[in-house]
Amino acid sequence: MIMSAARAVAQAHGYNGLSFRELAKEVGVKSASIHYYYPTKGDLGAALARRYSEDLKKLLNGYLTEFRDPVVCLRKYTDVFRRALENRNCMCLCGFMAAEYDDLPDAMKVEIKAFADLNVAWLALILSPLVPSAKAKVIGRRALAIYAAVGGAQLAARSRADIHVYDEIIGSYRTAGLIPDRRSPRAAGKSRGLLLA
Amino acid sequence: MIMSAARAVAQAHGYNGLSFRELAKEVGVKSASIHYYYPTKGDLGAALARRYSEDLKKLLNGYLTEFRDPVVCLRKYTDVFRRALENRNCMCLCGFMAAEYDDLPDAMKVEIKAFADLNVAWLALILSPLVPSAKAKVIGRRALAIYAAVGGAQLAARSRADIHVYDEIIGSYRTAGLIPDRRSPRAAGKSRGLLLA
DNA sequence: ACCTGAACACCGTTCAAGT
């Protein structure tokens, strides 16, 4: 109960906007009792970030097996971050915490880095058959760039409180070529069966 | 004195991390006195965001007259956001506030939107001779996308506490084609003198 | 015009005390 209540608040108001006293009221207990389960606010934050990562991992791995087309997977990926905005203009929990990063306890910093790594690793997997260069380094950099850019799109759209801004930005990423939206002509020309490998 | 002290704290710890009492201590006055100049914290935040916008506007307009090559201007632009990270891993003030957006007073929301508009307008001006399409709508969308992506790069790099991550991401934006790093072959082919118009 | 001390309701945290 604590976790789910805390998660909703944190996605809407950030880690700083999370209050033990309010949380306790929602759960129907006194604030001192929250400390029984999570000794400090940092412990709660780290647990929040960890579960958030786990949930995303399951979701993304599901996409991986469900949709064999990497372009579709990329579309599902940008839809994940879109859904947060749909839901009361919320942000990705770990993206939010990244802004507050410098003031966070170490346990949380670890989780937030792990979240970013998870995203980048998954994107790299998806990108490998799509990007002309087969070099792992180039693909990894592109994966990192897409992760950063999607987070930026969420941030920009949030500050306009308009989900269409998100769609516009993501669409522009695809037009500009940052996010592949069809199999690369070069890659396709070289070997059309690459995706099935 | 209040403004400059507050600005340094806000870029490092965000609006939430800003304390009237600490601020007062730095300025050498009691916290109640800060309220004399800025009745509420929101008033201080709005003033902070406004001055931040003004400073950036001057800087960007300076680039506009100093460097006639738009590609150089774009490089100067990404350098502006790089400098925040160089300086104690700080973030763009308004980017930071964008994360906290939903909890901010209206006066601040107005300023943060104005900051985004300023960036997008300047970028659109720079992009117009670089992007193949001459359509204002396409250029405006690309400008918005670059603004969002640069903010995302800053956020991602901050949470790694590593400025090289910023450089990697921005470099990848250029490689992928999101940020033009040379005159578009198509545009150049059409009319080479476009930049001087 | 500018500053202050004191009070208010908030916050995370601690801890002795309860069941």
Place this chain on the structure above:
DNA sequence: ACCTGAACACCGTTCAAGT
């Protein structure tokens, strides 16, 4: 094992009172 009341040092805000 789980919960609580009370205390602590923080926070923004208000306001009567000072100069």
